[in-house]
Amino acid sequence: MKERGLIIISGAVVGLLAVILVLQGNPLNMGFCIACFLRDIAGGLGLHRAEVVQFLRPEIMGLVIGAFIMALISRDFKSTGGSSPALRFLIGALIMFGALIFLGCPLRMILRLAGGDWNALVAIPGYVIGIWLGTLFLQNGFSLGRSQDQNNTNAYLGPALSVVLTILLLAAPTFILFSEEGPGSQYAPIALTLGAGLLVGILSQRSRLCTMGAIRDIILFRDFHLFYGVAAIFVLTLIGNLFGGFFEPGFVDQPVAHTDGIWNFTSMIVVGLGAVLAGGCPLRQLILTGEGNNDGLITVLGMIAGAAFMHNFGLAATPEGVETNGMIIVGISLATLIVIGLGVIANNKKSYL
Amino acid sequence: MSEVVDARGLSCPEPVMITKNALQKTDESEVTVLVSSSVAKDNVSRTVSKIGWAVLSVEEEEDGFKLNLQKS
Numbered sequence: 001m002k003e004r005g006l007i008i009i010s011g012a013v014v015g016l017l018a019v020i021l022v023l024q025g026n027p028l029n030m031g032f033c034i035a036c037f038l039r040d041i042a043g044g045l046g047l048h049r050a051e052v053v054q055f056l057r058p059e060i061m062g063l064v065i066g067a068f069i070m071a072l073i074s075r076d077f078k079s080t081g082g083s084s085p086a087l088r089f090l091i092g093a094l095i096m097f098g099a100l101i102f103l104g105c106p107l108r109m110i111l112r113l114a115g116g117d118w119n120a121l122v123a124i125p126g127y128v129i130g131i132w133l134g135t136l137f138l139q140n141g142f143s144l145g146r147s148q149d150q151n152n153t154n155a156y157l158g159p160a161l162s163v164v165l166t167i168l169l170l171a172a173p174t175f176i177l178f179s180e181e182g183p184g185s186q187y188a189p190i191a192l193t194l195g196a197g198l199l200v201g202i203l204s205q206r207s208r209l210c211t212m213g214a215i216r217d218i219i220l221f222r223d224f225h226l227f228y229g230v231a232a233i234f235v236l237t238l239i240g241n242l243f244g245g246f247f248e249p250g251f252v253d254q255p256v257a258h259t260d261g262i263w264n265f266t267s268m269i270v271v272g273l274g275a276v277l278a279g280g281c282p283l284r285q286l287i288l289t290g291e292g293n294n295d296g297l298i299t300v301l302g303m304i305a306g307a308a309f310m311h312n313f314g315l316a317a318t319p320e321g322v323e324t325n326g327m328i329i330v331g332i333s334l335a336t337l338i339v340i341g342l343g344v345i346a347n348n349k350k351s352y353l
Numbered sequence: 354m355s356e357v358v359d360a361r362g363l364s365c366p367e368p369v370m371i372t373k374n375a376l377q378k379t380d381e382s383e384v385t386v387l388v389s390s391s392v393a394k395d396n397v398s399r400t401v402s403k404i405g406w407a408v409l410s411v412e413e414e415e416d417g418f419k420l421n422l423q424k425s
Contacts (some may be wrong), residue, residue: 003395003399043382074391076390076391076392078389078390080362080389080390083362083364121384131363138366138367138370143363143367146361146362146363147362147363147389148362149389149416175379208392213365213366214365217366220366220367220369220370221366221373221400221403223400223403225399279365295364333419
């Protein structure tokens with residue numbers, strides 16, 4: 001019961017903060033969006049030159065540092081890694097490809113739904129199907145392999161990187177880019193965003209909130225534990241949006257969204273499948289990074305690289321829709337994930353079936 | 354010597370899957386599960402209780418946790 005309370009509180013806090021952050025300046029339906037924020041960080045560092053999405057989003061640093069602090073307190077901080085790092089990097093990039101076609105990570109998908117963006121209703125079945133596909137791989141023996149205990153220096157890399165990014169944000173040297181218009185120029189006060197990230201990082205480290213795990217555990221074990229957290233995010237954001245006047249139901253003219261249903265659906269299959277293979281949604285990967293888990297860190301770095309790739313080659317979707325090349329990249333991403341899944345199974349000796 | 358499931362280094366849901374699989378196959382009434390993170394410890398504990406097993410004790414070890422399970 002205590003565990004269930006914690007996961008519901010975590011979800012509720014995420015939902016509430018998501019509305020507060022929008023109220024205070026974040027783009028609409030983007031109180032939290034791990035994919036968008038990592039994409040903005042890639043832009044802020046000049047790894048891509050899409051001028052409307054460049055900003056070192058402090059929510060990300062807060063999440064990692066919050067999880068780091070809580071992991072130290074709860075003695076979960078542990079230097080581990082080495083479980084198929086290059087594959088994880090690639091899967092991270094593929095997750096980002098999918099997310100930047102839908103225009104949001106799974107967390108933002110929930111926030112978009114709670115804001116009345118019905119395009120999320122098309123994306124959710126895609127996400128669930130992607131996760132279901134992933135569970136088929138798991139049941140047939142998919143595993144990226146055991147992680148190893150590592151030298152402690154490795155564990156501090158993720159938190160240290162987050163501190164460096166925070167310093168760069170505050171010092172704002174000329175080589176750090178800041179959007180002057182578009183979503184990258186819209187943000188709540190830095191102290192608030194950093195604090196929100198910290199709080200969610202602390203809570204999520206304890207509760208293991210994960211939007212993918214929520215659905216995966218229902219499919220695999222009929223276990224609704226994590227789902228309560230995701231449900232709490234939705235309910236609190238919905239209530240907040242209704243009171244804040246942000247609830248605008250419809251498909252058309254939704255903030256930072258397009259109405260291309262087929263690609264909203266297909267891109268989230270990619271994200272769902274990728275998240276199962278990587279063992280966690282983008283939010284969870286950040287929390288793992290804070291806990292000293294290098295498998296999480298390498299996935300996050302893959303996501304950042306993936307975001308840079310998508311914007312440098314003009315593949316990411318825009319509110320106008322998805323370009324042909326963007327559609328091709330979704331197909332390639334899905335095919336690549338399936339090949340990775342089958343390849344790993346073919347080379348693994350054990351099956352759990 | 355009871356059966357040992359070594360799920361060290363594996364991240365969820367794999368520890369839960371191999372534990373569940375082992376419990377469904379075994380003839381033993383006591384099984385030991387080794388995991389390396391508290392998240393795996395919690396998830397395994399939560400799941401086995403649903404399929405007719407009880408967690409007798411949890412020992413903290415240098416490289417994780419040792420769960421002693423018994424058929425209830």
